[in-house]
Amino acid sequence: MGNLVMGYWDCPVCGSKEIRGDVVNCPSCGRARGDVKFYLKTVREGEIREENQRSDIEYLTEEQAKYVSKNPDWYCSFCNSLNSDNAQTCNTCGASRADSESNYFDQLKKRQEKEAAEQAAQPQVSSAAPKRSRSPLAVAAVILLVIVGLFMWMNGRKTVGDLRVTALNWSRAITIEENRLFSESDWELPAGAEETDSRRELHHFDSVLDHYESREVQRSRSVIDHYETYYTYEDNGNGTFTEVSHQRPVYTTEYYTETVQEPVYVQVPRYATKYYYNIRRWTPSREVTSSGEDHNTAWPEFTLAENEREGERREEYLFTVEHTEKKNQSPATYAVGEEFWNTLNVGDQMYITAKRSGSDPYISDKDGKEITKIRQVR
Ligand SMILES: [Zn+2]
Ligand SMILES: [Zn+2]
Known part of the structure; x- marks a missing residue:
């Protein structure tokens, strides 16, 4: 058992503060203490004190401690006053302890439960009001939506119709290996x-x-x-507290x-x-080429030396278009399959559909329906 420390109580009837725990009747209004909660003057509830931090603790003298019972006060069912464990009859009204139904802690618990229930029943004003300020998450969501929207717009297709073929080009090449x-x-x-x-x-x-x-x-x-060693303080329920010592490594x-x-x-x-x-290894050594601006395509002529052979063949078919309406737009040159290129002539009108970013173009009808794929070269 640790040292006893003096507790205090406030009178719930007249509001008198800091009445010593060994005083049972309020010095101001004379009423016996009833619905009270004992506390320490300088130590908060649940506070921990170190070995050397206890100069303000108000210990009971040996003489005072003699009269303190170990048990909590009992509650008089008739007049609602607290009585010492030592007393067999109510100090105020004389009723028998045998009729008591609760002690200090029972009564304190009942009161705290009631307060908690009242707290819960109160409408929560703060959370009911809707938040006006935009959260960072909402701002991020809006930015994301704008980016996604822009991306989808850029990915959308656009058909351009004011195009006229102004030039045709073809080129063929054969690699000669040695x-x-x-x-x-x-x-x-x-x-x-x-x-x-x-x-x-x-x-x-x-x-x-x-x-x-x-x-x-x-x-x-x-x-x-x-x-x-450190110390905590436990309510004895009779106007005193017990200082309990603990050990920590x-x-x-x-x-x-x-x-x-x-x-x-x-x-x-x-x-x-x-x-x-x-x-001996076959190695690319030279290249022969042919090119033109008409439809008379031909592979280049060449003669092989004794240690030479024909290697890879390459061919490219290009057409250039200019805008007939927007004259300030620069001409563009595309590569297309040979079969389709053979049907093209200088002066032809055409529709080209591409993403708004300009990528993935193809020749289309005026509604944007694909006819043949093309690849922009300049
Ligand atoms: Zn009082
Ligand atoms: Zn009584």
Whole structure:
């Protein structure tokens, strides 16, 4: 059992404050204390005090403590006043303790429950009013909506009709490859190679575990250094409080060394046979081209030398269009499939549909229906 500390109470009848816990009748109005809640003058409810922070605690003297019962006051059912556990009859009206139905704590609990119920029944004014200010989330949502809208608009298609073909271009090219002799080396001899030399050479290093080495490592851990005492105050329900002591550990960092075994590796060279050889490979060496501005397309003429062969073929068919209405718009050149290009002539009107960003264009009818895909080159 800890030290006893003097409690205080306020008179609910006349409002008199800070009446000592060992006084049972209000010094102002003379009424016996009833619906009260005991408190400490300098310690808040639930407050913790350290060992050296207790100079303001008002301990009962040994003499005062003698008369304090261990139990809470009992409640008189007839006159609603609190009576000491030592008393067998009501100090105020003389009623028997046998008729008492509750003590200080029962009554306090009942009162607190009632207050909580009243609090809950009150309409919540603050949360009922709608918030006027825009939350950052709402602002972000609006910005996102604008971005998505802009993206969808840019992704939307637009058909342009005031276009006239002003030029046609075609170009064709053939890559000529030459059969050349290369001197190379590798770990394997490729098919068709003519070996000139072979020798053992360093291929790579392998990491091989050689031994373990002991090493001391500094480590730390948290350990309990000592315990310290702190205090709380419990309502005894009779005008006094009990100071209860508690222990809590205080930690410190402990340093220690640990021996660890660390593997040590050695780099072991691995050798393999390397082949040196001559090999013939077909390599692009030159290009022959043809081009024109009419429909007379032809592949370029060429003569192959003895060590040459024909390689890749490329062809491109272009048309240029200009705006007939918006003269300030610069002309654009597109690549199109050969079959469609053959049907095009200078002076033709056409519709081109593209995304508003200009990407993914195609030749269309006036309603934007696709006829053939094209690719803008300039
Ligand atoms: Zn009073
Ligand atoms: Zn009474």
